[in-house]
Amino acid sequence: QVQLVQSGAEVKKPGAAVKVSCRASGYTFTGYYIHWLRQAPGQGLEWMGWINPNSGDTNYAQKSQGRVTMTRDTSITTAYMELNRLRSDDTAMYYCARASSVRGVISYWGQGTLVTVSS
């Protein structure tokens, strides 16, 4: 079965960086896009961008551009999302999710990684 397993919770200080991993199993990793989304406490969902695990191509939401980097390691079927220059309003649950294409339905989700930014 399709599984996306994310790394554990992180606590970071303002200005630091965080790198969240998303290990995929149960399907051909390079055959589907990975999207990253986040959800601040008590708030709605926000799309951050996508990576094509086959080519490594990426596209980031305008709000994320300049601070986010999405990468992948096909040898271990894992995608990564790194967010730099963290601020308190980056405190959120971060999700990776699978889609058949850029505009394809986001169907399977990881369990989420809580990132807390606090001094």
Add this chain to the structure above:
Amino acid sequence: QSVLTQPPSVSGTPGQRVTISCSGSSSNIGGKTVNWYQQLPGTAPKLLIYNSNQRPSGVPDRFSGSKSGTSGSLAIRGLQSEDEADYYCAAWDDSLNGWVFGGGTKLTVL
């Protein structure tokens, strides 16, 4: 401020039918399909409806979706206590070149 507009909350009693609306624009829902997600407390979102009116396998047929113009709608009939959750609509936006979501609707089963 979310790009897609949903009511913050809806409620109903067991067995009732409720609907949740999702309003967008020509750059998203108007030219694309709508997806709906159910998020139970403390869990990741789960795909409920895709392509406006399609149900993934395993989703009960009590859940249905529709789209008209720049708005989408999720209907739940035969309301059950386990349906109590947050519901989000989503659509691709051509202007923003990305996915946009509604702010979420909290469904309370009275």
